[in-house]
Amino acid sequence: MSRKVTIGVNLTDTTKVTLYTVPIRNNAYWDLFYAINNGANNKYINLFWYDKSEDTEIEILNEYTLNAKNFLKFDGGAVVVLDQEDEIRVQQETDANISVLATVEVFPELSVKKNN
DSSP: OOEEEEEEEEOOSSSOEEEEEOOTTEEEEEEEEEEEEOSSSOEEEEEEEEEGGGTEEEEEEEEEEEOTTOEEEEEEEEEEEEOTTOEEEEEEOTTOOEEEEEEEEEEEOSSOOOOO
């Protein structure tokens, strides 16, 4: 049985933030992401998928500029399949005022995986 989870955070500095980590023995479909620039100036955002099984961080957005008082939305056109302990990470530009949220559908692993 699956359940939808929405996670949101107001970014406060340039530190890379883990927005969501898939729980152990679960998978998730990541199908929604919003980034909202609440500030008065154009600022950029970085978005990453951390693939725990490969110990690799994949850059999805690289210094994507959000215009002042505008937003970016990914929804429904495609999903990213996340395995246990995979992460969604975000980072904003200096002096930005960006809020982000993501929605994932979490469900128990469908198969037994071999631990390496």
